[in-house]
Amino acid sequence: MVKYKKEDIDDDDSLFYRVHISSVRNGKIIPGAFRDRVDGMSCDWSKYSDANISLSRSSSPDKNSIVEIYVEQARQLKDIEVEHDPLPKPGFDEDKRSHSLLVGIPKSDPDKTKRRVELRDMSILIIKALTKPADSIDIAHELNEKLGNIFESN
Amino acid sequence: MAKQISEIKNYIVSQAKKEKEIEPIDFLFDSTNQDDRLRIGFKSQSTPIEYKGKFICRIENKYSNLIKAVKSSFYILDLEDDFDDEGSLKYEYEIFRKAITFLVELNREVNSIHDLAIYAPEIYHGPSGSIDLNWEENGLRCLININIEGYSYYGKLSSGLKVEPPQRRPISYMKKDKDLIYLFYSSNGKV
Numbered sequence: 001m002v003k004y005k006k007e008d009i010d011d012d013d014s015l016f017y018r019v020h021i022s023s024v025r026n027g028k029i030i031p032g033a034f035r036d037r038v039d040g041m042s043c044d045w046s047k048y049s050d051a052n053i054s055l056s057r058s059s060s061p062d063k064n065s066i067v068e069i070y071v072e073q074a075r076q077l078k079d080i081e082v083e084h085d086p087l088p089k090p091g092f093d094e095d096k097r098s099h100s101l102l103v104g105i106p107k108s109d110p111d112k113t114k115r116r117v118e119l120r121d122m123s124i125l126i127i128k129a130l131t132k133p134a135d136s137i138d139i140a141h142e143l144n145e146k147l148g149n150i151f152e153s154n
Numbered sequence: 155m156a157k158q159i160s161e162i163k164n165y166i167v168s169q170a171k172k173e174k175e176i177e178p179i180d181f182l183f184d185s186t187n188q189d190d191r192l193r194i195g196f197k198s199q200s201t202p203i204e205y206k207g208k209f210i211c212r213i214e215n216k217y218s219n220l221i222k223a224v225k226s227s228f229y230i231l232d233l234e235d236d237f238d239d240e241g242s243l244k245y246e247y248e249i250f251r252k253a254i255t256f257l258v259e260l261n262r263e264v265n266s267i268h269d270l271a272i273y274a275p276e277i278y279h280g281p282s283g284s285i286d287l288n289w290e291e292n293g294l295r296c297l298i299n300i301n302i303e304g305y306s307y308y309g310k311l312s313s314g315l316k317v318e319p320p321q322r323r324p325i326s327y328m329k330k331d332k333d334l335i336y337l338f339y340s341s342n343g344k345v
Contacts, residue, residue, distance in 0.1 A: 022238045022279075030278040031286050031297055048253045060239065107321045109299075114308035116281075 004097045007047075011072040015043035016081065016099060018053040018066045021129040029067060034119040040101035043069070045084060048098035059094070062130040067123040069102070077118050078111070079104040095134035107126040159253070182254055203254065205231055210251050219274035221260060223269050224254055227277035230285065251275070253285035253300040256325055264338045265328055272338045294341035300333075309337045 023033035034041065044054040051066040058064045067136040071082050081103050087096040105119075200212040201221050205228055213221050230245050237244070254277075261272045273291040277297075280286040284301035293312030298305055304324040310316040317333040328334065 020238045020240070022233070025278060030274075030276075031288060032278055032280045035281045063239065083266065108319045109306035110308070110320060112297050113297055113306045114318055115297065117308050121295070 001090070001093065001097075002086075002087050003088055006030045006086060009045055009047075009071055009084050009100060011075065013071050015069045015071060015074070015102065016046065016049060016051050016126070017041060017043045017067050017069060017102075017123070018054060018058055019067055021063045021065065022063055024129060027125075027128070029065070029120060029123060029125060031116045031120045033107070034116050034123075036096070036105045036107070037068050039085070040083075040103035041105065043082075043102055044096075044098040045100040046098075054098075055065050055127055065125060065129045066127040069123050072103060073122045075117075077104075078147050079106070079113060080115070092095045176311060205247070205250075208247065208251075210254050213258055216269060217261065217274075220271075221255070223274035223277055224257070228233060228253065230277070230279045233279060243283060245283055245285070249300065249302060250281060251297070252325060253287065256298075256300055256328060257287055257304065260334070260338065262276060267335070267339050272293060273341070292341065294337070296337060307334060308315050309334070313340070315340060 001104050014098055018027055019033045044057075051068065055061050055064060055066050057097050074080050074082055083101050083103060085101045087094045087099045161313040167345050178219040188276055197210065199213045199216075202205065202212050203221070203224055210224075213224065227250075231247060232330075233244050235244050236242065257275065257277075259290045263312040265271050273289055273294065275287040275289045275296075277290060278286040280301070282301065284299050287296075287300070288297040289309075294308060294309070296309035298309075301322075304322045305328070305341045306319060308316075311336075318329070319333070319339050
């Protein structure tokens with residue numbers, strides 16, 4: 001079923017990309033966050049969404065952050081294209097007119113690593129996730145180490 | 155003479171094994187740096203890097219930022235299956251160990267040129283079970299990705315130098331990787 005017509009995305013627009021809390025370390029997005037899923041990197045087009053709407057559509061809003069990527073900058077990267085991919089479409093029942101794909105991320109090196117660096121560096125963190133499980137693990141390690149040192153010194 | 159050298163090697167290896175220095179020994183024997191060889195066995199000058207009782211390597215105490223960065227990366231081994239709610243699998247200890255050993259040896263290679271050392275990177279979990287070493291320091295931007303097949307990278311300096319290998323390389327190639335070593339050498343790293 002097709003409900004919305006596919007449109008051209010303007011260079012002046014931007015994309016909102018959801019990043020899971022496990023891909024945020026010390027308040028920064030890690031390069032591993034930028035990866036191809038099935039058809040490309042799934043994003044929301046700013047024409048039909050904003051950062052808050054994009055976050056609210058997540059199954060766990062408290063465990064996700066939102067980054068913004070400018071379309072013009074993304075298109076300047078080799079082989080990268082931004083395409084409107086409105087839902088629903090065959091196989092996807094969700095109603096999401098803003099859904100778009102950032103496509104062309106290389107499947108293998110050398111370009112895959114380079115493209116991850118470029119995408120990471122052009123992304124702007126708009127909304128930080130509320131929970132910080134990964135950072136909590138750091139604190140636990142630090143505490144264990146301190147306790148270990150105390151026991152050793154005794 | 156050869157027999158004597160062999161006996162000395164065996165003695166050092168046996169002593170080092172007691173000190174859990176098995177892995178660095180292999181590297182240090184290849185080193186042409188006399189000072190590196192003399193560091194063997196001086197436990198007080200280096201810190202053993204261990205995760206839950208498993209020995210990974212030793213790092214000299216003067217590289218305190220590197221030690222801190224490596225210890226901070228232990229979170230990667232604590233990630234469990236489906237940690238990202240998208241079905242990703244947990245990270246294998248062996249790949250992690252390879253990445254840390256790679257980092258320590260890269261530091262030694264750079265250090266052997268002019269007593270420089272690399273900046274401590276951020277060490278992250280990468281795609282598909284791989285490990286990322288990430289630098290954003292004083293004009294150096296570099297990402298090295300290490301997986302079971304080897305390593306790949308993209309690096310650049312604010313001066314304009316850009317390096318990337320034509321294909322993923324085996325870990326053992328690092329010492330011959332002049333582009334990568336030159337990138338860190340040129341970034342004028344400090345401990």
